[in-house]
Amino acid sequence: MPLSRLPLIAAATLSTALLASTSSQADVDKAIEYRQDALGVMAWQIGPLGDMAQGKVDYDAEEFARRAENLAGVAHLPWEGFVEGSLRGDDHGVDTDALADIADDRADFESRQQTLIEETATLAELARGDDFTAMRRQVATVADTCKGCHDNYRAE
Amino acid sequence: MPLSRLPLIAAATLSTALLASTSSQADVDKAIEYRQDALGVMAWQIGPLGDMAQGKVDYDAEEFARRAENLAGVAHLPWEGFVEGSLRGDDHGVDTDALADIADDRADFESRQQTLIEETATLAELARGDDFTAMRRQVATVADTCKGCHDNYRAE
Incomplete structure (x- = not known):
């Protein structure tokens, strides 16, 4: 190969690499936004559960069960x-x-994702019953599961 | 009431009104962000379904069924x-x-929300079977349902 052609080939290779990187970066950006959306949905659903568990607002059996069901239904999504x-x-x-x-x-x-999926499923199951003490305890367990992951893997 | 006290009372009333409005606006902002998150999750899930239905990527029965299930599972959330x-x-x-x-x-x-919930449930049900033609048709129906609402209620 004539040495004079090398820069052209290098430029073409670089250009292809950059294009690939751009396309992949767009995919990565979308994935980040997606997981942030899914985690945002989880935060919205757990909010009223926390408020009811802590007595900040009155326990409403219908809402509690609905939120717990929603939370369990999306707990597998962000990952x-x-x-x-x-x-x-x-x-x-x-x-x-x-x-x-x-x-x-x-x-x-x-492993922490799996724990969250299981703990939210347990909460949804408890929420279909009438043991509010157990529900409150389980909300704390779910919140601790969120927090454990945040403490380890989320920037302050 | 002495006329001289009016500005003070007006100021106090205005201040209370502003505080109330601030608190309520924060709630409204969170609600907007929540629905945008939930709609973002829907968009992410429907993407590969559309790609498979249109033949842009090969049909993968496991992924199709999983996405359809996820989509149906969140279709009631944004509203x-x-x-x-x-x-x-x-x-x-x-x-x-x-x-x-x-x-x-x-x-x-x-009514359009309810239609979307039903059409995505139908898609999830079809996706558990093996009639890919029916699945593709149902993806189009779901997409039309999204589009119908966007055409009427979403800014260009």
């Missing part, structure tokens, strides 16, 4: 948004509080 | 976010494409 290259320090166009530690300890991160 | 005072032209701090027409025709807006 697919934690795609490769979507953490703090990675090259993407959306701000995120998701720390790089997630990549370093995927197994623990995924 | 509680359309609280009073949260439409275009209302006084809130979050940009929204939701037109004031929603307030003028609540019954139609709610």
Whole structure:
């Protein structure tokens, strides 16, 4: 290969690499926004459950059960948004509080997701009954599960 | 009442009104963000369904069924976010494409929500079977249902 052609080839390769990176970055950005949306939905649903559990507002059996059902129904959703290259320090166009530690300890991160899915399912099941003390205790368990993950994997 | 006291009382009333309005506006802002989150989750879930239905990517039975289930599971969520005072032209701090027409025709807006809930449930049911032609047709029906609402109630 004539040496004179090298820069052209290098430029073409670089250009292709940049295009690939741009397309992938757009996908990563969408994934970050998606998981933020899904976590936002969870936060909205858990809000009134926390308020009722803490006595800030009166317990409303219908609303409590509906929120608990909604929460359990979305608890499996956010996690697919934690795609490769979507953490703090990675090259993407959306701000995120998701720390790089997630990549370093995927197994623990995924185990915590599973725990949340199970604990919210338990809450939804309790909410269909009439043991409000157990419901309140379970809201605290769910909140602790959220917090445990935030403490480990979310920026302050 | 001495006329000289009026400005003070007016100021106090105004101040209370502003405080009330501030608190309520924060609630409205959160409701707008919540519905945008929930609609974002729907968009994310329907994306691959549309791609598979249109042949842009190969049909994957497991993924199709999972997305359809997720979509049906969240289709009832966004609507509680359309609280009073949260439409275009209302006084809130979050940009929204939701037109004031929603307030003028609540019954139609709610009827369309119900249709979406039913059509996504039908899609999830079909997705558990093996009639891909029916699934594709139902994805189009769901997409038309989204579009019908957007055409009527979402800013361009």
